[in-house]
Amino acid sequence: MVRVKSRYLLCEVNVSDRSRLLLLDDRTIAVAVKAVVARTHGDYGAALCSVGFSVKYLNAHTGIVFLRLPKRCYRLLWSALPFITSVEARGQKIPCFLNCLHVGGTIRTCQKFLIRYNTQQLHRMLPKCKNEEEKQQVRQAILNCSLTRGKNEALEDELGSEEDEGE
């Protein structure tokens, strides 16, 4: 059986006020992406975007989002993403931009990258910690990322099942 080939974009939603991230949900991101693709690539882009595009996962706490794009036109759609300047969520306009961190062929590779990336981020945060307690917390988090497999596997399972359903 031939698989529908996709590309998964791992993006980071950057906002000035991190508390507003929690307002986001899958749909708002999808709407924003579709709108910006229609604006930059017109009807043609919008048409390509209407088949095989979806927001696979959104972590409203960290602002991480997985976009699924059809492989044949992911470059075209990707080129529109930098033009997102705001996302409309629950009646509020949230100024933000999408920063693409990784492009992968499966959700799994993206997720592996994400774990590595988050570890790096934690490492970067470590020296900035104000007191020992915070430092300890961050250290613990790093250890969790790299050592404890239980949590990761749970996440992988969740994503893995979504992927299957997508094909």
Added chain:
Amino acid sequence: MSVFMDLNLSYTADRSALQSMVDTAAHLGFSTVAINYLFEPTAKKKQEIPTPTPINELIDQLPIVQGRSRPIRVLNRLTVVMSDSSHFRPTAPEYRSFDLLAVQPTTEKLFHAACMLYDVDIICISVTEKLPFFFKRAPVNGAVDRGLVFEVSYSTAIRDSTMRRYTIANAVSLMDSCKGKSVILSSAAEKALELRGPYDVTNLGLLFGLSDGDAKEAVTSTCRSVLLHAETRRTASGIIYTMRSCSESSCQQEAPPPSEGEAPAAKRHRPALTE
């Protein structure tokens, strides 16, 4: 390559509009066109299947194809829009008076049936709505093997921006499944200004995800194989051939019984299978 064809010009009761459409098609370089009668049965009341007006009554003078010394060839075609399997009656004698027979299935089940079972020439892809189903490889390949072709029409894409999105999206997902084989591009034009030249249509094919060569075949060779398929379908693989004058008279005689919705019992096993 064979000659350029546009196998879908919408029928309008307005003679002069039809005439100007055929004139324009000839001027643009199409050597063969088909006038399409759309038949859209609804669930509630019974409707008459349209009968084609003979071409010589419809068009006074067949125009000469641009740059050539021969006149354009005009055919009749019937498209049945199906939302239920009872809408297509394989044995209906009315179908026989058309040169080409097309169906436009609106559900996945009907699409599957059309691809695998129905004795038609063309399967139309809806371009006015987002497809409610995906094109599965199996029925698409089945249809290709049986010599059926899929038709994408572009004139709705000229009329409206939303329809244009549906047209491109549906066409692209079709091309993904059939890999550019057995696809024809036609206009479905309702007036002359909605027609486009053959090379323009070829270029439009690129937008729909076809390659250069496939796009050109979609207006030439593939259309030719549709005509051949139609010919074999009408003549039982080329074995029986009935003259037009005979078939017309027999149609008129047979017309009343089928309009009651009854086909001869011996031939009824076919629709039963499709349900």
Added chain:
Amino acid sequence: MSVDLDQTPRSLLVCDRSSFLDEKNRISSQVEQLHFNYKVSVLLPECSSAPSHLDSVLNSFSSFYLIRKLPIHELLDKHFLEMAVYQGSAYGVSYRTRIDEDNCVALMPNGRLCLTLDKDSFQLLGFEGKLSRFTHRTNSRYVVSVDLTDSSMAPGGRGYLRLLTGLRSRLHLKCDFLLSHHPGGGASLQPLLSHYDWSEHRPEISTHALTHLSCPAQLTSDLQSCDPHSFLEWLGAVDGDISSENSPSSFLSSFVCPEPKTTLSQALSISVCGLLLPQDVHRLIQEIRCYLEQPLLESWVSLTVHGFVDSPVSWGGSEHGVLRGGENFYTLLMFHDHTYHLHLATGAHDICPP
């Protein structure tokens, strides 16, 4: 399948640079191999009216004949073969037929008859041929090429009879046909003309005087420094009467003459249309070379020859086709020191020119 809208069908441009004095120059074969010429245009810089001897060459281009609804089997007529094909060179190409759609026929000066047929006609004809180079997924076009001067194709020969019965009784191929003969002219074609509806046509000459023409200054320097594409573009602009007086920031058009440029106070553009023989083109080239030997201000002349878009062959016997445009033409840029630049261009369905 990937969506890539940036690609265009292939095109070829061959740039030759040589001298008429060089023993190994191939200009005459390159000119003669393009059999079916549709248009010749000449650009004479700093010239207000055509020199008389050039004019007389242009006016002496052979006339050609249009035969309406010619059954192709008539080309195998014994008298015609004896009068036109075995002696001299006959040039014939079907008219009002499109190479990518219809059946096309060409009679080449070397006695080859080339038929490119769609699948149905090919099967009806029942004569061996080969698949066209440019068919795509389905095998829908075939090329039948026979040498009429071959012994098996002599009247009464086996191949001859097979082709004749094929064309006469199975495939009733009829088309409008353009025909010309060198050196016999109409007299050699009489066996054919006498039976059918025909008309004689003179090549149509049009002259266009240009003033204050911007022109690339580096026409005399070598090939590398004068980009062939921008040169051809400029020549096309002159031919098509397109203004190059634009500022690079203009909204409508940023097309300008390639830099560095000079201005010609006047120039003359002459073009001839019809079925033109390579022999006549060759004579014209010789005449232009004589013209260039006179001491003049500008020391170059350009000559462009367009082949028929729908001819079954381009250069020599190589197959020609149309994808979107069947361009096959060459531009000869001649200088007074007997050097020349030759640009040969073809579109997507052509092999590389000689």
Added chain:
Amino acid sequence: MRPVDKKGESAVYQRVVLKNASPYHYMKVCLVLEDESTRLSAVDFKQFIITGLKSLFGEVGAALNFDLLKYNEETLSAILRVYSRGLVKLWSSLTLLGSYQNQACAFRVLQVSPFLLALTGNSRELQLD
């Protein structure tokens, strides 16, 4: 783009083969309007084509560079020059343009070529009777 040097034996004879090297494509087009008396200026004409590009290919399409080399206001015919990589986009947006100021219209593309010279020597235009 692949220049191939086939022969470089002497300084006198030189042969260069350029494949797909044409930077531009040229299109001969003609606009047909429902109301034949409508006239467009060259600026309107180009603006109209840009509108078509914008609706089909968005802002990226609208930024596509093309030149209106020649325009005839009487016949609404024009010669366009476009970078080769933008040809398919420009052509398809011309094809899908269907209305000009609420009247139906159609672009008829008469010829497309990578060489401007080819536009003046099209044997399909030969009329003999």
